[in-house]
Amino acid sequence: MKRPADWSGHFASAQPVDVEIGFGNGDFLVRTAQTQPQRNFVGIEQQWERVYKTLKKVNRSEIDNVRVLLVDAWVALERLFLPRSIERIYCLFPCPWPKKEHAKHRLFSQSFLKLMNSRLKPHGQATIVTDHQPYYAWVLEQGEGTGFLIEAKEIATQYNTKYERKWVEQGQEHFFELALTKKEHVDVPVKEDVTLQPYFIDTLDPRQFKFEKVSGPTTVVFKELIADEKQKKAMLHLVVAEEKLTQHLWVAIFPIEGRWCIAPALGQNFIPSQGVAEALQAVYQACQGS
C-alpha cells in the first residue's frame, strides 16, 4: 500500500472519508457504513482477531464502503493519511488505562489530538465516547492548544457496541461523550518512508558476528541469526522500535557478484523507516565484528 494512501483509489467511489479508531468487533463500523452508503469508512484496529471478525461482518453485509487497517492508530494517522483528508473520526470506548502508572498508554494525549486535528478537514469532527469519567476529564485537559472546540456531555446508551453492552450489563446507564470540532489547523507533517540502501561486505563469517544493541530514539534488539552454509545465506531477526512504531524485521545476507549484500528479506511486510535504516547499519557493523 502506498504511503500516505490515496484513499479515493481504495474505494469504488470518491466519497468523504470517515475513520473509526479501535473498532473492536466492528459493530459500529459496519452498521454506520450500511446506513451511510454516501460515505467511505476506514477502520483502524491493532488486534488481528478483531479485524478478522470485522472482515467477516463486512463480507456478510455486502457493503463496499469499508476498508480496515491492522495497525496502531498513531502509525496510521502519521503515515497513511494526508493532512486535511478525513471528515470525521470516531472512537468508542478507548482503553482508559485507569491506573496512574499506565496513564502514559492513553491514546488521546495532547500530541495525538494535534495529529487528529492535522488529518481532519477544516470543520472536521471527532467523537470520543468513554465509560470512564476520569479518562473523559483527562482528555478534556489534553484539548488545550489542539485547535479543537470540545463539547463534553453525559449521554445515554446508544452505540450498541460490544463494550457498551458490557458496561450496560454491569449496570452503567450513562456514558461520557466528547465532541471535537476543528477550529484551527495544527500542522503535523506526514512521516515519510525512508529510501533504504543495501550494505555490502567482502567476507561473511557468522562466528565473527557481534551485534551491539542500538539504544536511543531508536532501539534495535537482535533476536536470532540463522545461517545456511550450503545455500550460503544468512537471515537475522531484529526488533526495531522507534517512537510509536515497533516492527519485527528479517534481514537477509546473501552473495552477489563476489560480495555479500545486507538488505531486508523479501516477502515481509514492513515500513521502511529511519529505525529500519539504523538496523541495517547495525547489522553491517555486526558483520564486521565491531
Ligand SMILES: C[S@@+](CC[C@H](N)C(=O)[O-])C[C@H]1O[C@@H](n2cnc3c(N)ncnc32)[C@H](O)[C@@H]1O
Ligand atoms: C475497549 S475496546 C472497544 C472496542 C469497540 N470500540 C467497542 O466499543 O466495542 C478498545 C479497542 O481499541 C483497540 N485499540 C487500542 N489502542 C489502539 C491503538 N493505538 N490503535 C488501534 N487500535 C487500538 C483495542 O485493540 C480494542 O479493540
